[in-house]
Amino acid sequence: MSSFIVLGAQWGDEGKGKMTDFLAEGADVVVRFQGGNNAGHTVEVGDKQYKLHLIPSGILYGNKLNVIGNGVVLDPKAFFDELDYLEGLGVTVSPENLIVSDRAQVIMPYHKVLDALKERARGKNDIGTTGKGIGPCYTDKVERSGIRVCDLMHKEVFKEKLQANIEAKNEYITKVLGGDALDFDSIYEEYNRLAERLRPYVEDISVKVYDAIKAGKKVLFEGAQGMLLDIDYGTYPYVTSSNTIAGGVCTGAGIGPTLISSAIGIAKAYTTRVGKGPFPTELNDETGEWIRTKGHEYGVTTGRARRCGWLDLVILKTTARVCGLTSFAVTKIDTLAGLEKIKVCVGYKFNGKVVDYFPASLEDLAACEPVYEEFDGWDDSVADARSYEELPENAKLYLKRIEEFTGVKIAIISVGPRRDQTMVVGDI
Ligand code: GDP
Ligand code: IMO
Ligand code: MG
Numbered sequence: 001m002s003s004f005i006v007l008g009a010q011w012g013d014e015g016k017g018k019m020t021d022f023l024a025e026g027a028d029v030v031v032r033f034q035g036g037n038n039a040g041h042t043v044e045v046g047d048k049q050y051k052l053h054l055i056p057s058g059i060l061y062g063n064k065l066n067v068i069g070n071g072v073v074l075d076p077k078a079f080f081d082e083l084d085y086l087e088g089l090g091v092t093v094s095p096e097n098l099i100v101s102d103r104a105q106v107i108m109p110y111h112k113v114l115d116a117l118k119e120r121a122r123g124k125n126d127i128g129t130t131g132k133g134i135g136p137c138y139t140d141k142v143e144r145s146g147i148r149v150c151d152l153m154h155k156e157v158f159k160e161k162l163q164a165n166i167e168a169k170n171e172y173i174t175k176v177l178g179g180d181a182l183d184f185d186s187i188y189e190e191y192n193r194l195a196e197r198l199r200p201y202v203e204d205i206s207v208k209v210y211d212a213i214k215a216g217k218k219v220l221f222e223g224a225q226g227m228l229l230d231i232d233y234g235t236y237p238y239v240t241s242s243n244t245i246a247g248g249v250c251t252g253a254g255i256g257p258t259l260i261s262s263a264i265g266i267a268k269a270y271t272t273r274v275g276k277g278p279f280p281t282e283l284n285d286e287t288g289e290w291i292r293t294k295g296h297e298y299g300v301t302t303g304r305a306r307r308c309g310w311l312d313l314v315i316l317k318t319t320a321r322v323c324g325l326t327s328f329a330v331t332k333i334d335t336l337a338g339l340e341k342i343k344v345c346v347g348y349k350f351n352g353k354v355v356d357y358f359p360a361s362l363e364d365l366a367a368c369e370p371v372y373e374e375f376d377g378w379d380d381s382v383a384d385a386r387s388y389e390e391l392p393e394n395a396k397l398y399l400k401r402i403e404e405f406t407g408v409k410i411a412i413i414s415v416g417p418r419r420d421q422t423m424v425v426g427d428i
Contacts, residue, residue, distance in 0.1 A: 002261055003219040004428070005246050006329075008226025009265035009319040011273040013299070013306065015331035015414060016266050017041025020057040020222045022412070022422050023264075028217035029065045030058025031209060033252030034242040035224030036073040036107060036137070037082070038130040040300025044417045050089065051300050055082050055098065056222050062092050065212070067205050070103035071242065071252020073137040074149060076194040078107075100198065101205040102150040103254075108162075108191075110169040110182050111136040117177040127238055128275030130301050138241035140165075149202055152195040162188055206254025213259050221249045221260070227319040228273075228358075235362065238277025246323035262326040264411065264428060265319050267402070269333040272306040274299045278365045281309035281345045295335040310372065312345040313405040318358040320408045327411035327428055330402065333395055334383040334415045342377050342398065345370040346405060356405075373401070383415050388425045 006023060008014045021043040024030050037053035043060060044050075052059070054074070056066040068074060079100075083093050111133030118136070119126045129135060140146035145168070147161050166184045173179040213219055223244060228234045230244040242248065246263045250256060270291055273279050282288065288308045291297065297306035319325060336342055347354040348368035359365050378392035385391045391399075391413070403409055411426040 002216065003213050003221070003255075003259055004261055005221040005223060005249055005263040005323075007223030007246060007263065007265060007323060008244065009267040009316055009325070009328070010226045010271055011228045011279075012224075012226040013040070013272055013274065014226060014266040014268045015329075016223060017043045017052060017057045018331065018414065018417060018422075019264070019266050019329050019412065020220060021045070021060060022419055023428070024058040024061060024064060024220055026218060027058065027064060027220040029067060029209065029212045029219040030056040031067040031069055031205075031219060031221045031253050032056045032072050032224065033069040033221055034071040034244060034248045035240060036132060036134050037075055037078040038132045038134045038240060038301060039224035041224075042300055042417070045419060048089065050086070050091075053082055053301060054079055055086065055093070058220065058222070059086060059093060059098065060091060062097065064097065065208070066098045067209060067253070068098075068100045068104060069205055069253040070101040071248060072101070072104050073107050073134055073141075074100065074104045075107035075132065076152075076191065076198055078132070080194065080197060095200040098201060099203040099205060099208060100149060100201045102148070102153070102202050104149045105137055105141045105146045106149060106152060107133045107137045108147060108165065109187055110165065110173070111140070113173060113179060113182065114169065114177075117173065117179045121177060126276065128277075132301070135241045149198070152191065153199060153202060155192065158191070158195070159188065162191070209253055209255055210259075213255070221253065223248070227265075227323060228315060233318075233322050235277045235365070238275065262428065263323050264327050264329055265316070265323060265325040265408070266329050266331060267316055268331050269336050269398075270295075270311050271309045271315070272297050274302070274304050274306050278362055279307055279309055280348065280365065280368055280370050281312045282307055283309045287339070290339075291335065294338070295332060310343045310345055310370075311402075312370070313402065314345060314348060314356055314358055316402065317356055317406045320406045325408050327409050327426060328402065328406070329412035329414065330399060330410055331414040333398070333413065334380070337378055337380045337382045339377040342375045343372040344375060344398070344401060346373050347371040375401070383421065385415055385423070387423055388413070
């Protein structure tokens, strides 16, 4: 395993931060390839908890190279806030262990304003974004008016691009969306200051990552969000604006598919989702509330309550296919402990047939009725298990069903938030 991907198999918050931290021990380089500070990755080491949004979770080791890829949208202010936060917790961060792509798109203040105003304009059809300016920044990238990190490095180029953008954005913000105009001078001055602080971190990251792989180093690509928030394969339009699937690594880090050896899908033992959009196995009842409370299911980035529901194997099978998963890491089976019966969705009843794939159309998805299998539960002793043998028999049956249905083996089982509450049970 020279280079491998860690990605979310559901709607995000599966435990990617914890699993990246766990797997980073055996890696040399950790790369974020998409998304931005909409992500919220939690890592617990000993009695310390770290919340990472933009900086790769490998940063906590000190001796790994952490890379922010070109596919990431970078808010420079959020970047330095996070850097200062980490240093405040005793973590060493410098251009020696953290680099940023010169091709990454920069989140500007008007992207955040547009994120909020567009959500307001959508009314009851709002997406429930994180408000970090992610969608508007990716919009500019595709529209070819975006400002990249390499532009920030050239004062005059930046000035010209910022002027054109401010003019166009102010027109749209004031005349169409009913917002207030932004001031060029203060943004130009603030971003020039940030650019100088950023300069030592800026690199052509494709070269660095390629050279590392060629030198036999281990590279871990840390996904953000999850498969069903992917712009192409997610529950569009209730998605984020990047490719969260395995293919995103190639475009987001400038690395060809032949250099990637495996992809681990991180799957929570149940399903959660933040923000709006369809969710076939959602539990709008006491059980859903029970899972939310026991699993502390509140967003790391926005603090919003996460919607909770049963595990959906149709989703995991779809992720296995689209991302070419080589294994699963299943997290939070300790959260389900205490439930007498646990349901698992094994198909959707749709037009009189049972299907096991995720439909494209939200209308078709709304017409799908989950088909459930019921499992007997297990108790809280599961959190003390440190080997497969020590797991309760009912938990083993549950995990076996995941493998059987998806055709993908489970390599890692997580029974708590800490590093030591993790067991490797198969090939990664
Ligand atoms: P990410 O966005 O995929 O990195 O996940 P989040 O950090 O947003 O949410 C996952 C939460 O579950 C975090 O609070 C983790 O500390 C916690 N967590 C991860 N794995 C486990 C586990 O196996 N059991 C329990 N109880 N908590 C876990
Ligand atoms: P991690 O990496 C869960 C959701 C938002 C919203 C939609 C679009 O911690 O798993 P955006 O701000 O990206 O335009 O919002 O995507 N979303 C996430 N949900 N985990 C995340 O990241 C998310 N990042 C974005 O709630 O529904
Ligand atoms: Mg999260």
